[in-house]
Amino acid sequence: MSDSLERSTKINSLKEPVVKRLCEVLDKSSTKGWRKLGEIVGNDRRFKVSSDDMEMCSLKVLELEGSPSLMLLRLMGERGCTTGHLIDYLQTLGNSEALQCLKPPALQILIQPQSVSIICGHNLRLSCHAVGKSPVQYQWFKSKEEVPNSFSPDLVISPVQMKDAGFYICRVNCGDAFEFSHWAQVDVLNVTLCYGQSYHFLDGRQKVVIQPQSQRLHVGEDLQLECGAVGRPIPRYQWHRNGVPIPNSTKRKLMIPHVMQEQQGRYRCEISSSSERMWTNEVDVVIAPRISVQISGAMECSEDDIYAIGEGSNEFFLNSIPEQLYATDKVALLIGNLSYQNHPQLKAPMVDVYDLTNLLRQLNFKVVSLLDLTESEMRNAVDEFLLLLHKGVYGLLYYAGHGYENYGNSFMVPVDAPNPYRSANCLCVQSILKLMQEKETDLNVFLLDMCRKRNIHDDSTSNVVLRVTANIVFGYATCQDAEAFELSSTGFTNGVFVKFLKKRLLDDEKITVVLDRVAEDMGQFDATKGKQALEIRSSLSERRALTDPILPGDSADLAHAHSRQWAKAHELPESMCLNFDCGAQIKLGFAAEFSNVLVIYTHIVKKPTDMSFCQAHVTDFSQDLDVDPKLMNRETPEETGIYLLSSSLPQHCLYTRLSSLQKLREELVFTVCLQGTFTAMDDDHPIHWTKSVNIGKPLIARLDLHRAMRRNSCLQTCLMPHSPSHSPCHSPGPEHRHHLYHGSHQAQDYNRLSPQHRYLDIGEHLQGAVGGCGDIYYENLSQCRYDPPYTSGGLSSSPGRLSIPIETTDDINELQTVFINSLQLQPQ
Numbered sequence: 075m076s077d078s079l080e081r082s083t084k085i086n087s088l089k090e091p092v093v094k095r096l097c098e099v100l101d102k103s104s105t106k107g108w109r110k111l112g113e114i115v116g117n118d119r120r121f122k123v124s125s126d127d128m129e130m131c132s133l134k135v136l137e138l139e140g141s142p143s144l145m146l147l148r149l150m151g152e153r154g155c156t157t158g159h160l161i162d163y164l165q166t167l168g169n170s171e172a173l174q175c176l177k178p179p180a181l182q183i184l185i186q187p188q189s190v191s192i193i194c195g196h197n198l199r200l201s202c203h204a205v206g207k208s209p210v211q212y213q214w215f216k217s218k219e220e221v222p223n224s225f226s227p228d229l230v231i232s233p234v235q236m237k238d239a240g241f242y243i244c245r246v247n248c249g250d251a252f253e254f255s256h257w258a259q260v261d262v263l264n265v266t267l268c269y270g271q272s273y274h275f276l277d278g279r280q281k282v283v284i285q286p287q288s289q290r291l292h293v294g295e296d297l298q299l300e301c302g303a304v305g306r307p308i309p310r311y312q313w314h315r316n317g318v319p320i321p322n323s324t325k326r327k328l329m330i331p332h333v334m335q336e337q338q339g340r341y342r343c344e345i346s347s348s349s350e351r352m353w354t355n356e357v358d359v360v361i362a363p364r365i366s367v368q369i370s371g372a373m374e375c376s377e378d379d380i381y382a383i384g385e386g387s388n389e390f391f392l393n394s395i396p397e398q399l400y401a402t403d404k405v406a407l408l409i410g411n412l413s414y415q416n417h418p419q420l421k422a423p424m425v426d427v428y429d430l431t432n433l434l435r436q437l438n439f440k441v442v443s444l445l446d447l448t449e450s451e452m453r454n455a456v457d458e459f460l461l462l463l464h465k466g467v468y469g470l471l472y473y474a475g476h477g478y479e480n481y482g483n484s485f486m487v488p489v490d491a492p493n494p495y496r497s498a499n500c501l502c503v504q505s506i507l508k509l510m511q512e513k514e515t516d517l518n519v520f521l522l523d524m525c526r527k528r529n530i531h532d533d534s535t536s537n538v539v540l541r542v543t544a545n546i547v548f549g550y551a552t553c554q555d556a557e558a559f560e561l562s563s564t565g566f567t568n569g570v571f572v573k574f575l576k577k578r579l580l581d582d583e584k585i586t587v588v589l590d591r592v593a594e595d596m597g598q599f600d601a602t603k604g605k606q607a608l609e610i611r612s613s614l615s616e617r618r619a620l621t622d623p624i625l626p627g628d629s630a631d632l633a634h635a636h637s638r639q640w641a642k643a644h645e646l647p648e649s650m651c652l653n654f655d656c657g658a659q660i661k662l663g664f665a666a667e668f669s670n671v672l673v674i675y676t677h678i679v680k681k682p683t684d685m686s687f688c689q690a691h692v693t694d695f696s697q698d699l700d701v702d703p704k705l706m707n708r709e710t711p712e713e714t715g716i717y718l719l720s721s722s723l724p725q726h727c728l729y730t731r732l733s734s735l736q737k738l739r740e741e742l743v744f745t746v747c748l749q750g751t752f753t754a755m756d757d758d759h760p761i762h763w764t765k766s767v768n769i770g771k772p773l774i775a776r777l778d779l780h781r782a783m784r785r786n787s788c789l790q791t792c793l794m795p796h797s798p799s800h801s802p803c804h805s806p807g808p809e810h811r812h813h814l815y816h817g818s819h820q821a822q823d824y825n826r827l828s829p830q831h832r833y834l835d836i837g838e839h840l841q842g843a844v845g846g847c848g849d850i851y852y853e854n855l856s857q858c859r860y861d862p863p864y865t866s867g868g869l870s871s872s873p874g875r876l877s878i879p880i881e882t883t884d885d886i887n888e889l890q891t892v893f894i895n896s897l898q899l900q901p902q
Contacts, residue, residue, distance in 0.1 A: 280347055337361060549608065672773060
């Protein structure tokens with residue numbers, strides 16, 4: 075063992091007790107303290123410390139428990155200073171007491187035993203490794219009792235039994251010195267495996283092996299639910315009911331004595347560790363009331379329906395179980411368009427889609443979440459969504475982006491739409507509904523977070539013929555002929571609609587009741603009063619809720635095939651370890667931010683002892699992908715644009731974000747480049763090693779959404795008699811790209827507006843895409859969230875266009891009229 079800590083260790087990695095002792099020594103010394111150390115480091119061109127840095131350090135004395143030395147060490151660590159460099163500086167400083175702080179203790183435990191959850195019958199291994207100035211001895215304990223014949227660094231119990239569960243600790247002796255390891259908990263699960271089934275835990279990742287089971291109880295009985303996961307470290311548990319955490323329910327087994335009827339609902343458990351999180355299956359707990367009835371005459375019922383409270387009694391209780399509606403499956407497509415090529419860009423759709431994805435997954439929806447799709451990509455994504463639907467499924471489509479509404483039909487605008495756009499460049503929501511109806515779904519929900527202003531450039535009228543079905547719900551973020559807003563913020567915030575929707579989405583209520591409550595909440599929001607109000611149109615006749623349980627119907631094989639299709643688009647590459655010739659080992663990990671956004675992170679697992687510097691980064695990505703080299707291989711997720719997933723990623727890695735995976739035409743092949751320097755090298759120029767990695771087509775890339783549109787695409791039902799698909803679409807002159815501002819008749823270019831003119835002058839600002847539409851404009855409003863293009867003064871490029879009423883159904887056939895009339899507007 076060396077006389078000092080590992081010289082190549084970055085000083086930011088020093089243990090807290092070491093840093094604390096060192097700072098105390100440097101803070102109290104007037105001649106050999108932090109100021110003199112800063113001067114020495116300032117003369118070194120590698121970690122130059124400026125006078126401004128030293129002044130910032132000195133200000134720390136004004137803070138409670140502030141330490142100038144700690145600030146200086148942090149600055150040095152951020153600039154790559156290692157323990158070896160620090161030792162050299164302290165030797166130059168001549169501070170022997172500070173040097174002593176970096177000397178290792180006589181006995182040091184390097185590897186601590188980790189808690190583990192394991193299946194009965196498997197092999198258990200706990201490890202504790204220590205180093206000292208003389209040979210070390212080990213003794214393992216279970217609680218306070220010595221474990222017989224356990225004198226090695228590894229405690230192995232093979233096979234492990236239920237009685238072996240408990241808490242273990244290791245005592246390490248080195249001469250007169252001794253240390254105790256951390257406690258390690260061993261949880262042994264009694265799991266019966268099916269024939270041929272096995273679990274492998276070499277990677278240490280969590281796996282759920284015990285799922286909770288549905289319960290049907292009566293008031294006053296005891297509820298018992300159990301789940302279990304294996305992995306290292308031991309998982310943490312948190313039970314939820316109807317999406318809400320249950321207080322003090324953090325054990326594998328949930329026990330609620332003497333249940334009441336209000337405790338029925340949907341239960342599941344969140345299982346997590348420091349690096350990952352997963353959920354058990356969600357199960358229904360039905361608690362029936364005991365209804366007392368007096369029976370004076372003959373009554374026919376089954377034994378399950380009725381029982382007497384006592385022998386010879388004529389008082390009985392009915393086992394009343396309310397009727398439960400089921401979905402054969404639940405599927406959601408979420409699209410957020412924000413990076414428009416020819417129109418103002420948006421911010422909120424990314425946050426909105428991310429939040430709704432997490433909420434819908436809690437409701438057991440199969441969710442596909444996509445950002446920034448072109449027209450062909452949107453149509454192909456809808457086709458894939460339709461493939462997941464069949465009889466009895468609950469289908470949900472959420473869209474956030476630019477949009478418009480003409481003649482009762484809503485149009486979603488792709489990111490590559492021209493300026494101006496027309497129906498042939500967009501997707502008609504009612505056309506998608508028509509295709510969903512053909513799948514015989516039980517519930518069709520559309521949540522449209524976009525403007526509903528008229529598009530004066532679109533002369534088309536609809537030819538979509540819809541069936542009259544009592545299972546349709548439209549939740550519009552705003553009223554007809556009105557705009558939808560997103561909140562102005564320096565950070566990432568939700569749009570107005572999702573800001574309130576996400577608070578109600580997990581409520582166990584009929585979906586129209588949920589949206590009614592969202593409308594009420596939005597109505598109390600001062601920032602949008604009189605400007606944006608939720609509108610609900612529904613033909614839903616049954617009490618169907620997004621929280622309804624899933625019960626596969628007669629088409630179980632079809633449902634299974636659809637599940638495989640969905641899983642295909644959500645398979646992450648397996649994490650891998652790369653071994654380089656120099657002896658270094660790099661871990662390559664992957665995470666999904668959205669269905670078409672992949673995060674890659676690299677971490678140094680092992681490096682040679684004589685290597686003073688080591689770093690790995692990824693490069694050479696396909697030209698198909700949207701990757702900014704300046705945002706690759708960053709030290710924090712936020713630096714590379716990963717704002718929403720950052721808290722779930724492992725620390726101390728280099729991060730790269732790959733968006734637009736749907737554009738990937740070939741398998742994703744890239745290069746991992748390792749660079750390092752050795753202590754024996756005369757210069758500081760690093761040596762490079764490279765490895766090529768092929769991870770196939772990750773996530774949504776497997777579905778080839780970039781392909782040409784299919785013949786049976788949703789495009790076929792979006793054609794309009796007068797749409798530009800039948801007559802060429804042309805771009806207008808520059809005058810068509812201007813808009814009105816503050817009631818002026820002078821057209822102004824949006825990009826030339828000063829920032830203070832881009833928001834409503836209210837407490838919580840609103841912002842959007844483009845200003846006034848047609849011949850309507852507003853005081854203090856220059857942009858709304860999702861608005862169609864328009865011309866100055868509201869003049870149409872089509873002669874006579876303004877003579878056509880905004881609201882009409884004259885050109886819609888009789889069946890379409892009947893359907894539209896069946897969608898009742900809900901009171902706000």
